[in-house]
Amino acid sequence: MKFVISILTVFLSCTGALSAQKTIEKPNVIIFFTDDQGYQDVGVFGSPLIKTPNLDNMAANGIKFTDFYAASSVCSPSRAALLTGAYPPRVGVPKVLWPNLPGGLSNEEQTIANILKSKGYTTACIGKWHLGDQQQYLPTSQGFDRYYGIPFSNDMSVNPESKVSKNIVFREGMILDSLREKKWRGKRVPLMKQDEVIEYPVDQSTVTKRYTKEAINFIKENQNEPFFLYLAHSMPHVPLYASPDFKGKSARGLYGDTIEEIDWSVGEVLKTLKEQGIDENTLVIFTSDNGPWTSKGDQGGSALPLRGHKNQTFEGGFRVPMIAQWPGKIKAGVVTDKLASTIDILPTLVYLTDAELPKQEIDGKNMWSLLSGNEKAKSPHRKDGFFYYKDSTLEAVRKGDWKLRITQNCVALYNLKNDISESENVAEANPKIVKKLQKMITEFDTDLKANKHQYN
Incomplete structure (x- = not known):
């Protein structure tokens, strides 16, 4: 009898736990x-x-x-x-x-x-x-x-x-x-x-x-x-x-x-x-x-x-x-x-x-x-970059720590790891990086505009 009561107690406690924490x-x-x-x-x-x-x-x-x-x-x-x-x-x-x-x-x-x-x-x-x-x-x-x-x-x-x-x-x-x-x-x-x-x-x-x-x-x-x-x-x-x-x-x-x-x-x-x-x-x-x-x-x-x-x-x-x-x-x-x-x-x-x-x-x-908090996880945009549109104009891209921003013929390059406030334009000192990111902006914007979603 004690065994039956004990099993019943366990059962009730388990079902109680389930009702308190539903699983979907x-x-x-x-x-x-x-x-x-x-x-x-x-x-x-x-x-x-x-x-x-x-x-x-x-x-x-x-x-x-x-x-x-x-x-x-x-x-x-x-x-x-x-x-x-x-x-x-x-x-x-x-x-x-x-x-x-x-x-x-x-x-x-x-x-x-x-x-x-x-x-x-x-x-x-x-x-x-x-x-x-x-x-x-x-x-x-x-x-x-x-x-x-x-x-x-x-x-x-x-x-x-x-x-x-x-x-x-x-x-x-x-x-x-x-x-x-x-x-x-x-x-x-x-x-x-x-x-x-x-x-x-x-x-x-x-x-x-x-x-x-x-x-x-x-x-x-x-x-x-x-x-x-x-x-x-x-x-x-x-x-x-x-x-x-x-x-x-x-x-x-x-x-x-x-x-x-x-x-x-x-x-x-x-x-x-x-x-x-x-x-x-x-x-x-x-x-x-x-x-x-x-x-x-x-x-x-x-x-x-x-x-x-x-x-x-x-x-x-x-x-x-x-x-x-x-x-x-x-x-x-x-x-x-x-x-x-x-x-x-x-x-x-x-x-x-x-x-x-x-x-x-x-x-x-x-x-x-x-x-999920995986310490070894990488940014999903580490390869392709992240793009900053203002209206329909693509003004900037970030890839890794580097961000290139182009507005009204002003080209600015920032290293966000060292300069989170975007206070120092280092474009002149890094022409290869500027050229690479400029190419990314041009190619991505061209592709996006050619592949906008179309509906009847």
Whole structure:
């Protein structure tokens, strides 16, 4: 009898452990994507004033990339690159998109959401979209089952032709006729659910908390099946807003308030994963869409010790903070200086889920060996280099420690290992390296423009 009780006890303890930590064949994936957050604007990346305990803890439990790159230094192209694994001109989104204007990311592109849906994932986009606000370009036409957020930058206006929910909430004296006017109403932006406007203008002081609540609900609803959550915070793009719980709390002013609230959001999501017993089945990535908007003064972020900022091909425009964790799969406490980019996320997820790569050519490469914390792993771009496009113009390339930047007939060569701030142009002393990198720029740009994705 004692033996039977003992076996039963073991059985119950085992089943209890299983219920507390569910196992899913395919990993859940969460990508946090902030807007205009500078390289330095995380505690673990050196911010002297902004407190980010949850992100710092995430780095301690996972991996921190010191040389991680967005594929553009402005919003729309950067987001197109992340979701397609390709440089922005290749997928037809080289510039920032504006409300109620033609264009967007073609819904014939294979996004991360499309690819993961093909493997049985439930998908959600929460937050900023900015890849076209007309019906055919919205997230629900790009592989996402659910959308909740602001369809473009939070300093823009509203598309007067937007679909409107019958239960729409109007604020600040707005009415339906106000929304339908073609008059530009800067900083008055809509909140959308699926493909309808549900609030106009949205109360931006609440968006970080509302995005977080929506994310938590999505996780809880889909905890038993694989899911992909793309949580693209609207902050810290100007105009800056923070909820009453965070406003006025950071030593870095309102900008710091927004980052500290985002850090809280990360913490709430990670806590939810743990409470639902799925943290060990979930890959979480945190990064930014491009460098800071330093022209905004204390309303913008910092890229120090990097040179440059948003809308430039200096490091400060492209190099962004990146932290990832996946307990048991990514080694804890790893810091890597190997180059990787947002364009590498799609092919890495393809590898992890045994999915198929898009039929059309992409530029990203599988970086799992590097992401997992393998000390012997190499940069996926060590042979081919990484390219910096400004709009449709290829201005720079990095290969290894060397970066060549060519603008308005100015040729500048930097050794980023010795000169992270790009302060010393060593082109004259290294003509062979300049010639080699110039050739790489010419050949790659020619090939890309000859092989842009084409759709009917």
